[in-house]
Amino acid sequence: MSALQEIRNRFAPVLAGLTDDVESSLSMIRSSQDPKFGDFQANCAMPLAKKSGVAPRDLAQQMVDQVQLDDLCETVEVAGPGFINLKLRTDWLEQQARRIVADDRLGVQQVEPKKIVIDYSSPNVAKPMHVGHLRSSVIGNCLERVLRFLGHDVISDNHIGDWGTQFGMIIYGYGNFVDESTYAKEPVAELARLYRLVNQLSDYHDACSKQPALEEQIRSYGDRITGSELMAEFENSETEKKKKKKALKKLRSEQDGLRETLSSMQSKLETIDSDSELKKLATAHADIARLARLETAKLHSGDEGNRALWDEFLPECLKALDHVYEKLGVSFDKTLGESFYQPMLADVVANLKESGLATDSDGAVCVFAEDNAAPFIVQKSDGAFTYATTDLATIRYRVEEFGTQVMLYVVDTRQSEHFKLLMDTAKRWGYGDVEIQHVNFGTVLGDDRRPFKTRSGDTVGLESLLDEAVARAYKIVCDNDDAKPNGPELDESERRSVGEAVGIGGIKYADLHHNRESDYVFNWDKMLAKTGDTAAYIQYANARINGIFRKGDIDLESLRSDAESLRLEHASERGLFQQILSFEDALIVVEREMRPNMLTQFLFDTANRLSSFYQDCPVLKEEDDAVRTSRLLLCDLTSRTLTQGLELLGIDAPKQM
Ligand code: ARG
16 A cells, blocks of 8 residues: 555544545645655645634644554644644655565555446547547557556457448449459458548549638638728727737638638649549549448448448458557457447337437437437437447447446547437436546647648558657667667667567657647657657666666565565655655556556656666665665666556566667
8 A cells, every 4th residue: 555545544534523525635635745844745624624613723733633643654743824744754664665575566455346348449440540549549558457457347348430431431442443453462451542542532522512612711701801901990999909900810810721621622632633543533433422321321221242241341451450459569358349239229229219218300319418408319310320329239238248337438539529428318328327437538739730640631540650650769779779888788689679669658658648638749759759758768767777687687586585675764765665655646546537647657757766866876886785785676666666657558668778
């Protein structure tokens, strides 16, 4: 157990005599910002005193008199308006350190297990994975690892989109444009080409039909802008003038936005118009979008030919996904996609109607939310079931089949509306006991702060992105190894595997260390840097410890059997161990807030503490044998913590780099 949890446990019975809401008082016990106030600070006396009308310092003193902390704390003092400052006893810390040396959970206690399904990655298959799939895969995988490590019973489920409109597109593409010999050799690449081609041709016709209206809209903005300019010119009052200018600025930026849309439309048109082959195809397939939708409808209504094609394409699509997951080091307990739930959908709708939750509305079947927001459509007027119907069937299945208590959806913020309606409907449908959470996240941006695209405007393929990360990292690893004072240490295969760890680790860490709800800018140099809040910095910190063990020819097993030697005499030793002991606190916050960045922050702080420790405390050079052993033990604990923490992020920790 961490020191913080231990202290909170000691305060709990005291607080129980003072308030009904013990939890919120306990949450006001935190580690101190400034060591001069001790190691921890309890700030709960002030709000409690306010409620009961006692003087805060008196209440704080009363708490100090009651709380049992003799074995744990050296000093417990009331300070200022009623803070309680606590300083841990060094012998207690040392005792914890020795205990953790022998604990393969590094002091992290198992929680009361819950049955958790975590739905993540979940791409729409039949089109290649792109950078947008990175966040769900990486954040979801990290949460899966952390929740499982904490002791929960976790099922990861890749809810792939394997029944959607993209299949109509490749079926149409296959029927009209397939290159048989490429398909025989590289089916996935050919299907991806077909998907892109059908998409491109549909977009072309869409752009053709929308372009005139868009141009007209831009013109009318132009007129409004000229008008407003004149008005602003003749305005006498300064405040009015300012207001008009502000409005003008808004109009201009809206017009810029439209211009950008137009220019991306024009570039799509140009690509096709300038290519006689494509142009011919576009002309011959003017109705392509509708026909592709028709193929999807045929598949859904049980058409045998389309079903046979789907049966043929799907395994290939899954193979392509697995390829990317292998590179990412991600795997799932279940892959139950949309198609799996198709046979259950009619019953879901019937059941929703029976229970009075769903009603007919203009030929469609809808669930209306209590707050009268947009309806949740579970069957469209043409009879088709929707994304919503599938998600409802999925909830029922997960509860009945797995006894799920908590369901997490690691999905883009842009789907918030869907999940709000889903949760609302599920609750009224009888799943109010299940904790359902949309673990939402922001967008990966390019340098221009717009969604990350390639130069030609395509989405960035995930596989090539991962390959580039590894290639760049490999180069950095080689340069670094070549520059070592005593010559290179790594052979070629080691360089390759370290390159992979740094490259893939760099991409994952860069994603995880941002607050998940924020957008972030993708930046190669920052993510692969050896210093700063990066995977490489933490990996190097860990490798350096292992370098010390190699150099000193340390046998870890016999070192660990000497745990009694562990002392925390220097402030930097003490600081480093206190940090290690707070591993559990970091993981608890990751779970509570579903925020992997709490773990990256912990690892970054640990690596920083390690540097201060090195600065202040020689390890191999230390002459006193006992002190040397103690420091080696502390290094070992740090390396184990860094390695375990990285593993929970899904990142490898090479011993030598
Ligand atoms: N396939 C969906 C998409 O790419 C994400 C699915 C998320 N999971 C779910 N159960 N809705 O947008």
